[in-house]
Amino acid sequence: SDQPMPTQKGVDVNKETQSMPTRTGITLRVNGSDKHIDVEPWTILLDALREYLDLTGTKKGCDHGQCGACTVLVDGKRINSCMTLAIMKDGTEITTIEGIGNGNGLHPVQQAFIEHDAFQCGYCTPGQICSAVGLIKEGRARTADDIRELMSGNICRCGAYPNIVAAIQQAMHAQERNANP
Amino acid sequence: MTTNYIGLPISRVDGPAKVTGRAKYAGEYNLPNLAYGVVVSSAIAKGRITKIVTNEALRLDGVIQIFTHENAPPTSPLDESYHDESAPPGSPFRPLHDDRIMFSGQPVALVVAETFELARYAASLVRVEYQAEPHQTDLTAKRGQAREPKPREFIEKPKSRGDVAKALAKSTAQIDVEYTAPAEHHNPMEPFATTVVWEETGKITVYDKTQGAQNNQRYICKVFELPESDVRVLSPFVGGAFGSGLRPQYQSFLAVMAAVGLKRSVRVSLTRQQMFTFGHRPQTIQRIALGATADGTLKSLTHEAVAETSKFEDYSEPVVNWSGELYRCKNVKVSHKVVPLDVYTPLDMRAPGAAWGLFALESAMDELAHELHVDPLELRLKNYAEKDLNTGKRFSSKALRECYQQSAERFGWSKRVPEPGSMREGDSFVGWGLATGVWDSWQMPASAKAVLTADGKLTVSSATADIGTGTYTIMTQIAAETLGLPLADVKFELGDSALPASPVEGGSFTAASIGSAVKAVCEKVRKKVLNRARKTKNSPLVDAKVNEVTFANGRVALHTDPSRGVSITDAMKQGKAGNIQEEVVATPNESRQSRYIRHSHSAIFAEVKVDEDLGIIEVPRIVAAIAGGRILNPKTARSQIIGGIVWGIGMALEEESVIDQKFGRFMNHNLAEYHVPVNADVRDIDVLFVEERDSVVNPLGVKGLGELGIVGTAAAIANAVFHATGQRIRTLPITLDKLLISSAARRELQKPAA
Numbered sequence: 001s002d003q004p005m006p007t008q009k010g011v012d013v014n015k016e017t018q019s020m021p022t023r024t025g026i027t028l029r030v031n032g033s034d035k036h037i038d039v040e041p042w043t044i045l046l047d048a049l050r051e052y053l054d055l056t057g058t059k060k061g062c063d064h065g066q067c068g069a070c071t072v073l074v075d076g077k078r079i080n081s082c083m084t085l086a087i088m089k090d091g092t093e094i095t096t097i098e099g100i101g102n103g104n105g106l107h108p109v110q111q112a113f114i115e116h117d118a119f120q121c122g123y124c125t126p127g128q129i130c131s132a133v134g135l136i137k138e139g140r141a142r143t144a145d146d147i148r149e150l151m152s153g154n155i156c157r158c159g160a161y162p163n164i165v166a167a168i169q170q171a172m173h174a175q176e177r178n179a180n181p
Numbered sequence: 182m183t184t185n186y187i188g189l190p191i192s193r194v195d196g197p198a199k200v201t202g203r204a205k206y207a208g209e210y211n212l213p214n215l216a217y218g219v220v221v222s223s224a225i226a227k228g229r230i231t232k233i234v235t236n237e238a239l240r241l242d243g244v245i246q247i248f249t250h251e252n253a254p255p256t257s258p259l260d261e262s263y264h265d266e267s268a269p270p271g272s273p274f275r276p277l278h279d280d281r282i283m284f285s286g287q288p289v290a291l292v293v294a295e296t297f298e299l300a301r302y303a304a305s306l307v308r309v310e311y312q313a314e315p316h317q318t319d320l321t322a323k324r325g326q327a328r329e330p331k332p333r334e335f336i337e338k339p340k341s342r343g344d345v346a347k348a349l350a351k352s353t354a355q356i357d358v359e360y361t362a363p364a365e366h367h368n369p370m371e372p373f374a375t376t377v378v379w380e381e382t383g384k385i386t387v388y389d390k391t392q393g394a395q396n397n398q399r400y401i402c403k404v405f406e407l408p409e410s411d412v413r414v415l416s417p418f419v420g421g422a423f424g425s426g427l428r429p430q431y432q433s434f435l436a437v438m439a440a441v442g443l444k445r446s447v448r449v450s451l452t453r454q455q456m457f458t459f460g461h462r463p464q465t466i467q468r469i470a471l472g473a474t475a476d477g478t479l480k481s482l483t484h485e486a487v488a489e490t491s492k493f494e495d496y497s498e499p500v501v502n503w504s505g506e507l508y509r510c511k512n513v514k515v516s517h518k519v520v521p522l523d524v525y526t527p528l529d530m531r532a533p534g535a536a537w538g539l540f541a542l543e544s545a546m547d548e549l550a551h552e553l554h555v556d557p558l559e560l561r562l563k564n565y566a567e568k569d570l571n572t573g574k575r576f577s578s579k580a581l582r583e584c585y586q587q588s589a590e591r592f593g594w595s596k597r598v599p600e601p602g603s604m605r606e607g608d609s610f611v612g613w614g615l616a617t618g619v620w621d622s623w624q625m626p627a628s629a630k631a632v633l634t635a636d637g638k639l640t641v642s643s644a645t646a647d648i649g650t651g652t653y654t655i656m657t658q659i660a661a662e663t664l665g666l667p668l669a670d671v672k673f674e675l676g677d678s679a680l681p682a683s684p685v686e687g688g689s690f691t692a693a694s695i696g697s698a699v700k701a702v703c704e705k706v707r708k709k710v711l712n713r714a715r716k717t718k719n720s721p722l723v724d725a726k727v728n729e730v731t732f733a734n735g736r737v738a739l740h741t742d743p744s745r746g747v748s749i750t751d752a753m754k755q756g757k758a759g760n761i762q763e764e765v766v767a768t769p770n771e772s773r774q775s776r777y778i779r780h781s782h783s784a785i786f787a788e789v790k791v792d793e794d795l796g797i798i799e800v801p802r803i804v805a806a807i808a809g810g811r812i813l814n815p816k817t818a819r820s821q822i823i824g825g826i827v828w829g830i831g832m833a834l835e836e837e838s839v840i841d842q843k844f845g846r847f848m849n850h851n852l853a854e855y856h857v858p859v860n861a862d863v864r865d866i867d868v869l870f871v872e873e874r875d876s877v878v879n880p881l882g883v884k885g886l887g888e889l890g891i892v893g894t895a896a897a898i899a900n901a902v903f904h905a906t907g908q909r910i911r912t913l914p915i916t917l918d919k920l921l922i923s924s925a926a927r928r929e930l931q932k933p934a935a
Contacts, residue, residue, distance in 0.1 A: 017242040020299060040298045051297055056209035057202015059420070061370045062453040066852040069370055097202035106200065114196035117820045121649030122199030123370040123420025129200060152859040155852060157370045157421050158649045159827025160820060161863040 026090040030055065031099025039086045046070045048086035049096060057097035057126045061155070068154030071127035071134070072096050078134030080153075097126035100133060108174055109133055112167035120158035128154045132168045136175060144169060184665045184733050186658040190816035191668065195418075195653045204418045207390040208374030208450045215376070216245055218439050218449035219300040220432065221290035221307045222458060223282045226845025227316035227523045230280040230289060230309060238303035243295040246443060247307065248435070250289070253277040254442045262403035266396040267427040267685055269526065270331040271494030276431045277438075282311065283493060284525045285846035286458030291435045293447060316523040318845040320464045320489045327487045327518035330497035335623075335688075336534075339501045340571045343512030345470070348481035352472025354552045360469070360541040361912040363837040364489070364847070365462040367530050368857060371420020373459075374450035375433045377440035385440060387414045389433055392426035393685030395644050398678035400429045401437050416676040419648040423828075424529040426648065427687050430459050457850035460528025461838055463488040465500060465537045469545040477555045479510040479564045484542060490519040491526035498527075498534030503619050504542050505571045506778065508564040513571075523845055529687065531828055532888035535620055536895075540832070540913070543616035543896035548909065556599065557615055557900065558589055569778045577777035577877035580808035581617065584784035584871050588806035589615075591869060592786040601907035609790040609799075612905025618783035618893030622810065622875075622884040623690040624769040628681035629698035631660070631706050633761040637735065637750040639666055641702065642674035645695045646686035649824075650887055651817035655692055656699050658813060659881070663703035664710070665732030666749065673699075681764055689781075689885030692813060697879045698767035705763040707732055713761075714752035721745035769879065777877050781884040782808045785826070787897040791905045796917035796924075800830055800898060802865040808873045810884030815870065818886050822868045825890015831858045833895035834914050 023038040030053060037052045046063075049055040049072070058081060061069030065083040072081045073095040100107045109132045112118070119125040131154045141147045147165050156164065198204040223230075235247040256275070257263070263273035276288050290307050294300035317323055332338065349355060371390060378386040385407075391397045391414065398414040401407065419426060436449040451458075465488040472481035486500040501515040530536070550557040565582060568575045589595070597613045598604050604611040629643040641660045647653045656673040664671075674680060683695060711730060714722050714737050722730065722737065722745070730737050730746075738746025753761075784806045790799045803826055812818045835856035841848040849855045875882045895913065903909050908923045 018240045019242045020302075040296070043298055047297060050209070051211065054211045055202070056205060056211070059206075059370070060208075060372070060450075062852050064453065064851060064853070066453075067370065097200075101201060106197070110200040113200050114192050117193065117816050119196075119199055119649075120651075120820055120824060121370065121419060121421040122195070122204050123206060125199050126202045148861045148863070152861040155370065155857060155859055157368055157423070157857060158820075159824035159858065159863070161827065161858070161860045162823055162866055163820060164860065 024087055026087050028089060028094055029092065030094045031096060041087060043086045044082055045084045045086045045089055046081040049081060055096050055098055059123055059126060061124065068131060069124050069127040071130045071154060073130055073134055076137060078131050097130060100129060107133065109168070109171045112171040116163045116167040116170065118160050118163040118167040120160055124154060124156045128156065128164055132171070135168070136172050141172065184661055184667060184735065186662045186668060187813055189814065191654060191658055191814055193651060193654045193817065194657050195647065206371050206418050206420045207376060207388045207416065208448060210376045210388050212378060212446045214445060216293050216295065216443065216445055216447045217297040217300040218291045218293045218435060218447055219304040220288045220435065220449065220451065220455060221292065221304050221309065222455060223285060223287040223289050224309065225282055225311045225313045226285040226318060228282050228311050228313040230282065231312050232310040233290060234308040238292060238306040241299065241303050243299045244303045245293045245295065248277060248291040248439060250277045250279050254438060256404050257406055265400045265428050266393060267529065269333050269494050269496045274493060274525065276434045284491070284523060285844065286455065288431050288435065291439060291449065293439050293443065316845040318522050318524055318840050319842050320466065320520055320522065323520045323522065324466060324487050327520050330490065330519045331495040333497050336497060336499050337502060339515035339517055340505060341514045342505065342571065345481045345483050345512045345514040348512040349470060349472035352480045353475045354473045354549060356545060356548045356552055357470040358545060358548060358911060360467045360544060362465045362537050362540065363913060364464045364840065365530060365832065365836045366457050366838050366855060367423045367425035368456060368852065368855065369421030369423060369425060372451045372453060372456055373430045373432050374448065375436035376448040377436045377446060379440045379444060379446045384411045385437065387412065387437065389414050389416055390419055390426055391416050391429065392419065392422050392646050392648055392687055394646070394676055394678040395682060396685050397429045397433060404434065405437060405441060414678040416646055419646055422648045423531045424533065424687060425460060427529055427685050453852060454850045457838065457847045459525050462530040463490065463496065463527035467500065467537065467541040469541050471545055471549045473549055473553060475553065477553050477560045477563045479508050481512045482508065482510045483514045486517045488519055489522045489524060489527065491524055492521045494526040495519060496527040498529065500534045500538040503535060503538055506569045507542065507566060507617060507619060509566045509570065510564065531825065532620060532891045535892045536832065539616065539618060539893045540895045543893055544899050547614065547900040547903065558585060558594060561585065561617060572778065574776065574778050577779045578810065578873050578875035579782060580871045580873040581782035581784065584782055584806035584808050587869050587871055588784040588786050588804050591867060592804040594786060601904050606790065608793050610793060610905035612789045612791065612901040612903065613786065614897045614900025614904055615784065615786045616893035616896035616900060618785060618889055620689055620781050620889045620892055622693065622779040622781050622878045623688055624697060624879040625684040625690050625694040626766060626768045627683045627694040627698045628764060628766040629695065629702045630681045630764040631702040633706055633710070633753065635753045635759065637666065637670060637753055639664055639671045640674065641699055642680045643683045643695050643698060644678060644680040645675045645683040645691055647675055648686060650691065650821065651814060652686065652691055652695065654817055655813045656695060659696055659699045660703050663700055663732065664706060665734060665736065667735065689887045689889065692883045692885055693879040693881065696881050696883060698765060700880055701767045702763050702765045705765060706761050709761045710749055710752050711737055713755040713758060714747040716755050717747050717751055720747055722747055774877055779878050781810065781889050783889050783893060785893045785897040787901045789898060789901040789905055791902060791920065796920040798834055798902060798915065798917065800864060802867065804867045805890065806869040806871050807889060808871045809886050809889060810873050810875045810878060811882040812870050813883055818870065819868045821886040822890040823866050825888065826866050826894050827858050827863055828891040829894020830862060830898065832891065832913060833898035834916070837914050
């Protein structure tokens with residue numbers, strides 16, 4: 001850039017620069033299509049999705065695996081995408097909130113979240129929904145108490161928990177009915 | 182088809198955007214040639230920066246610039262320029278202004294690089310040397326220095342009356358106790374972030390996390406001496422704020438500074454740790470003394486609060502103001518004082534003041550009830566205030582009595598066994614407690630614009646925000662119903678400084694203020710639609726006046742004969758008149774409103790279970806009855822109250838920003854150690870809306886619900902814990918260690934003397 005920059009006292013910014021380690025090319029299969037990106041070895045999956053693939057539906061709430069806002073499905077399992085390096089997921093199948101729905105329609109969990117008002121600000125919502133889809137697939141939750149326990153890795157500061165539980169119950173039961181008509 | 186939407190449980194109109202990830206928040210606008218800024222935070226609480234070594238970081242290929250106080254571009258020299266709409270009195274913090282450190286975590290440098298990863302790594306290479314000075318962050322140690330805060334806008338100075346000492350001395354039952362509350366942090370899920378889009382013309386578009394796009398726009402213009410036409414602030418989606426977005430936070434300043442200085446687009450996002458480096462609910466110590474006659478008549482009430490503020494601003498909040506109003510008591514002494522500490526200025530957080538104040542007052546009322554052997558509900562009804570004794574004014578409406586009755590009935594309060602520790606379930610003690618909640622019902626001046634196009638589609642807008650509160654949805658409902666249009670044909674726009682003027686989104690006044698403006702602007706549009714409808718061919722409305730017609734189901738028709746009318750789209754096709762556009766400023770009817778006390782109320786009943794051996798506390802159920810005026814949307818309204826109650830659970834049992842006095846720093850600055858309620862902590866929450874009509878508060882009769890849910894909830898839980906265990910924990914949060922220590926101490930006391 002030829003724009004004038006404010007001067008940094010005592011430092012010659014034109015001095016010999018130090019290069020960073022080479023980026024690594026990886027392929028992630030995201031929401032059904034292959035994405036080739038060059039990332040730093042320490043780029044986390046969450047930043048790869050948000051900053052490199054413009055999939056900002058996956059949220060950063062803490063960057064430390066403490067809040068669940070970054071939950072995505074990797075090979076069908078829910079994980080905190082802030083706790084894994086992007087290069088570790090080379091070749092895996094990743095589903096983010098943008099790929100949860102069926103074509104143009106909403107996934108039953110997304111629909112249930114709207115009906116039950118299972119969110120307010122919406123920031124934790126993609127993570128909650130991905131987590132709920134993963135939870136239903138795990139097949140471990142039977143009761144409302146099970147859902148509460150197994151959804152406790154996804155913080156909702158707006159406090160929509162009772163509605164989140166109701167939404168998941170609705171989607172879970174609908175799926176059971178479809179499986180055993 | 183019916184277009185009556187007000188009062189119906191309409192699903193959020195922004196729901197599809199939020200469940201699909203399409204809703205974009207401030208830090209999510211990815212632009213070509215975007216630079217990333219990462220903040221370096223101060224490691225000390227007080228002192229001076231003696232040296233900042235940046236050359237190691239600057240040597241990295243791709244690091245663009247490192248801003249510090251030594252090279253930051255000049256900004257406005259006037260203190261007043263930094264004073265935003267929600268600032269308390271004082272001298273606001275200026276990022277990178279000089280070498281002085283005023284609080285731990287203060288931003289001392291901004292590293293700007295080509296990628297986020299690089300900026301973060303480079304920030305770790307910046308070395309800062311300090312000359313530390315002794316800091317003071319301990320409220321308890323300095324409480325003797327408490328003084329009156331400078332007056333703050335919208336907060337009345339607490340008023341005392343009568344002679345509390347004399348009345349207390351004559352009372353048959355007395356309590357005199359102290360409650361302690363820690364600092365708490367808002368912790369919205371979305372960390373604060375700003376993306377500044379820089380254009381060649383020098384104009385900037387700022388995607389910001391804020392509860393007031395225009396508040397941030399004015400701040401940026403004043404600080405950077407830019408014309409308002411060159412700065413547009415947008416915040417269409419805000420990932421929670423709870424008060425933290427009432428003031429522009431420092432990432433906003435830093436992102437604009439870097440973008441303007443480097444002439445390119447810049448994003449600055451804060452880390453979760455940095456979310457603990459600006460504004461918090463202040464740690465507060467409260468003393469309450471109550472005196473009553475044997476039948477429970479309240480004779481004397483003293484409520485004194487001492488809270489922290491910063492050394493540079495006088496933050497104060499209405500902690501004690503409610504106590505002189507909530508109960509009928511002739512002798513009341515209230516005071517609120519502050520102690521300046523080396524911390525960032527406290528910041529309004531969901532129900533500022535009332536959250537702490539009602540915890541103390543409603544806990545003390547429970548203690549008095551126990552002392553008197555009177556049912557806690559009876560005690561409140563016995564001292565029910567029909568008017569405010571401070572001012573002699575009546576309430577514009579107050580269905581609190583109905584709240585107590587309906588909530589008690591739903592909860593099953595009559596089955597409560599009064600003696601603490603007498604209700605059990607398995608290995609747990611069961612406790613039932615109740616408390617009252619109260620909050621202001623303000624209306625602020627606000628404007629709105631409406632554009633009705635020839636195809637019958639309506640767009641209404643105002644600069645306000647939707648921080649998860651449901652603003653998009655309820656404004657769409659109000660507009661659609663007022664003009665009789667289907668919801669799908671109505672769009673509401675917000676979160677844009679270019680839209681009609683609005684106050685910050687806070688104080689639970691958005692539904693009342695913006696809602697009144699939306700209603701008024703749509704009523705203005707109605708008149709113009711009627712004019713056009715009159716002129717349609719063979720119009721049945723040719724002589725109709727606006728008060729003789731109804732706008733419903735896409736038609737304007739006569740009240741007396743709804744079959745005689747004109748469709749709104751037909752009216753709009755009349756002539757070549759084009760769009761109808763109107764804008765209004767809705768101002769409160771102050772002369773009428775000021776004759777009344779205007780508040781919302783609630784009665785919260787809580788059940789707790791306390792494990793006998795482990796002290797683990799659970800909250801299986803809460804029933805809350807709410808007198809919040811007219812309910813525009815019972816679905817989103819219920820969510821607002823549930824959210825507030827979940828905050829009450831956190832306040833009672835979990836939340837505490839623990840300061841390490843040696844370093845003057847919040848040490849649990851993350852979501853693993855700062856506990857907020859998770860799904861498993863929240864069980865049944867039953868919300869009842871009590872009918873309450875109020876024609877004084879605003880033209881819609883709404884009272885606002887964002888804050889009411891938290892008020893009183895922690896006291897209801899604390900009272901239930903006492904009822905379960907006989908132990909009164911007066912220091913929040915009530916954690917199991919405090920219960921176990923307290924019970925161990927009690928057993929020690931009860932041992933027979935050797």
